[in-house]
Amino acid sequence: xxxxxxxxxxxxxxxxxxxxxxxxxxxxxxxxxxxxxxxxxxxxxxxxxxxxxxxxxxxxxxxxxxxxxxxxxxxxxxxxxxxxxxxxxxxxxxxxxxxxxxxxxxxxxxxxxxxxxxxxxxxxxxxxxxxxxxxxxxxxxxxxxxxxxxxxxxxxxxxxxxxxxxxxxxxxxxxxxxxxxxxxxxxxxxxxxxxxxxxxxxxxxxxxxxxxxxx
Amino acid sequence: xxxxxxxxxxxxxxxxxxxxxxxxxxxxxxxxxxxxxxxxxxxxxxxxxxxxxxxxxxxxxxxxxxxxxxxxxxxxxxxxxxxxxxxxxxxxxxxxxxxxxxxxxxxxxxxxxxxxxxxxxxxxxxxxxxxxxxxxxxxxxxxxxxxxxxxxxxxxxxxxxxxxxxxxxxxxxxxxxxxxxxxxxxxxxxxxxxxxxxxxxxxxxxxxxxxxxxx
DNA sequence: CACCAGATGTTTACTTTATCAACATACACC
DNA sequence: GGTGTATGTTGATAAAGTAAACATCTGGTG
Numbered sequence: 324x325x326x327x328x329x330x331x332x333x334x335x336x337x338x339x340x341x342x343x344x345x346x347x348x349x350x351x352x353x354x355x356x357x358x359x360x361x362x363x364x365x366x367x368x369x370x371x372x373x374x375x376x377x378x379x380x381x382x383x384x385x386x387x388x389x390x391x392x393x394x395x396x397x398x399x400x401x402x403x404x405x406x407x408x409x410x411x412x413x414x415x416x417x418x419x420x421x422x423x424x425x426x427x428x429x430x431x432x433x434x435x436x437x438x439x440x441x442x443x444x445x446x447x448x449x450x451x452x453x454x455x456x457x458x459x460x461x462x463x464x465x466x467x468x469x470x471x472x473x474x475x476x477x478x479x480x481x482x483x484x485x486x487x488x489x490x491x492x493x494x495x496x497x498x499x500x501x502x503x504x505x506x507x508x509x510x511x512x513x514x515x516x517x518x519x520x521x522x523x524x525x526x527x528x529x530x531x532x533x534x535x536x537x538x
Numbered sequence: 539x540x541x542x543x544x545x546x547x548x549x550x551x552x553x554x555x556x557x558x559x560x561x562x563x564x565x566x567x568x569x570x571x572x573x574x575x576x577x578x579x580x581x582x583x584x585x586x587x588x589x590x591x592x593x594x595x596x597x598x599x600x601x602x603x604x605x606x607x608x609x610x611x612x613x614x615x616x617x618x619x620x621x622x623x624x625x626x627x628x629x630x631x632x633x634x635x636x637x638x639x640x641x642x643x644x645x646x647x648x649x650x651x652x653x654x655x656x657x658x659x660x661x662x663x664x665x666x667x668x669x670x671x672x673x674x675x676x677x678x679x680x681x682x683x684x685x686x687x688x689x690x691x692x693x694x695x696x697x698x699x700x701x702x703x704x705x706x707x708x709x710x711x712x713x714x715x716x717x718x719x720x721x722x723x724x725x726x727x728x729x730x731x732x733x734x735x736x737x738x739x740x741x742x743x744x745x746x747x748x749x750x751x752x753x
Numbered sequence: 754c755a756c757c758a759g760a761t762g763t764t765t766a767c768t769t770t771a772t773c774a775a776c777a778t779a780c781a782c783c
Numbered sequence: 784g785g786t787g788t789a790t791g792t793t794g795a796t797a798a799a800g801t802a803a804a805c806a807t808c809t810g811g812t813g
Contacts, residue, residue, distance in 0.1 A: 371761075378801075435712070437711070481718075482731075494701060503693055516697075
């Protein structure tokens with residue numbers, strides 16, 4: 324009861340366009356996104372997207388924003404997953420970051436592409452990262468107050484932490500270290516090594532690994 | 539004696555095109571590079587670049603390769619600058635990396651854009667990073683043998699180191715942390731903090747800061 | 754229920770670009 | 784000097800961004 328005629332109005336074109344954009348990026352990278360291709364995939368005319376986005380960048384921006392929302396959600400969920408253990412909560416949110424980035428390379432790539440920012444210094448972008456950093460720095464402060472994290476400027480510590488995590492997932496996503504890892508390490512074990520190194524680096528003791536033995 | 543007529547043959551068009559490309563990237567980002575614009579800046583017709591590069595990506599690739607050469611040179615020079623002090627040499631080469639990336643954001647951005655790789659999995663690109671990683675890992679091994687760097691898989695330690703450095707310079711270059719730093723810290727001091735944290739993180743003691751008091 | 758105002762799509766048209774093919778020129782070597 | 788090859792130029796085609804004018808649907812309003 325919903326397929327007789329193609330329907331002049333799509334119904335939810337905006338979302339459909341974002342999804343198509345993601346598909347294109349996954350297949351051919353962010354540079355391959357074209358308004359026309361995205362429109363084609365959504366089954367509308369090449370100019371229809373302009374009813375929802377002023378230009379190509381705005382479409383990209385919508386993808387970025389959706390990505391940050393999902394990342395935020397994942398981290399927020401993880402942050403509260405470990406009860407009262409502050410360090411475990413922090414580690415869990417960090418793990419969520421790793422996992423989001425590695426499981427959603429498409430989102431991650433656009434989110435941190437830098438190209439968008441350089442082209443149109445969209446405030447929303449810098450805002451997103453700002454709030455993200457604030458959260459990390461607040462975490463560091465809290466853990467310092469609890470004596471879990473070493474003394475030192477929390478902003479600088481936060482920058483150090485984010486640098487490592489972001490650097491690692493970027494290198495992995497861009498296929499820059501696969502040649503070192505493939506056949507020698509599981510992606511998981513490398514991720515865990517880096518994560519523990521981060522914890523160690525801020526002077527906290529990594530949580531005792533759980534007994535689970537995943538496949 | 540070298541400017542009478544425009545000269546049908548440019549003389550060194552290939553280099554000129556690479557330079558023009560760099561200029562465009564600096565001004566408007568990598569996505570703004572067009573064969574035609576680059577040709578315009580070099581003062582040649584829109585099809586002339588095709589005598590030197592098969593397509594747009596190959597031009598980009600040439601920029602990337604030149605960038606990696608310069609980075610390699612800078613690091614190699616630094617690596618031998620501190621005499622027999624192995625750790626100091628390592629730190630110096632790391633510092634050279636930071637400096638190259640932060641002083642040449644244009645090069646660095648294209649070099650690690652990831653877009654190129656995803657579009658055309660050019661072997662030369664993965665090769666470059668491969669040799670780069672090999673060097674780091676060799677350094678780690680040597681320092682471990684000297685008891686300067688903590689035990690642990692040198693490949694994983696190398697990945698950790700490169701992740702942090704690359705992550706930091708990427709965030710800086712993409713303007714993602716300027717809002718945290720501006721007015722509070724000098725870029726230099728943040729860089730030094732991260733660099734020391736890396737040294738600390740691999741279990742080495744940071745070299746005693748020199749007496750210099752730069753402006 | 755008929756009708757109007759927006760919102761959402763479509764068509765057309767113009768400009769810029771990548772890229773190819775055909776043609777032109779200059780330099781190197783004989 | 785003559786010629787082949789590398790290096791440039793011109794012209795043409797197809798695809799994309801984007802704007803403008805036109806079409807159609809949807810949701811109130813009377």
